[in-house]
Amino acid sequence: AQTVTQSQPEMSVQEAETVTLSCTYDTSESDYYLFWYKQPPSRQMILVIRQEAYKQQNATENRFSVNFQKAAKSFSLKISDSQLGDAAMYFCAYRSVKGAQKLVFGQGTRLTINP
């Protein structure tokens, strides 16, 4: 079974600075998807970024980028120019490509932005 681990329960960063959230995962599959989701206090889960395992190029979405290290099974999220609206719980998630939508989530990292 696949597992996802987020070793940082909480992180904080000064507004406008850069922060990196860590995620490691365990799988025996060679092809899969990885995601970062954000859950603000409103509780609505929002997709931040997606990475296909077969792609070597790291995904980027505006101020959000990932460092995907397939051999190390590591998938970190970098947030540049942090904004107050980035404050939220961030979840790393794994999904197999084998015809299932099931997401396996990490325990989450609570990110605080200090003004």
Add this chain to the structure above:
Amino acid sequence: KAGVTQTPRYLIKTRGQQVTLSCSPISGHRSVSWYQQTPGQGLQFLFEYFSETQRNKGNFPGRFSGRQFSNSRSEMNVSTLELGDSALYLCASSLNMEYEQYFGPGTRLTVT
């Protein structure tokens, strides 16, 4: 385009009762998944439906069931509620099996 909607948003039930939660996916989306979120267990997969068929089921007791209708709307039912069923229940929809999921705001269930 409207997002995923879930009703009701909040619910209080008593132990032993049953409850039905509803999820309306984004228009055109045919896949619906359900997750339970608790402080202790985190986010756990409940089940997944595609074109009215259950494609995958998580490790939950038989008290948890669901279904999907021809218009892709989905319901989940929990019978004989226990205190431990108190959680945020999240529904997510996607265009089909290959695409990412978009989540609804959730239903907060409290069992007393």
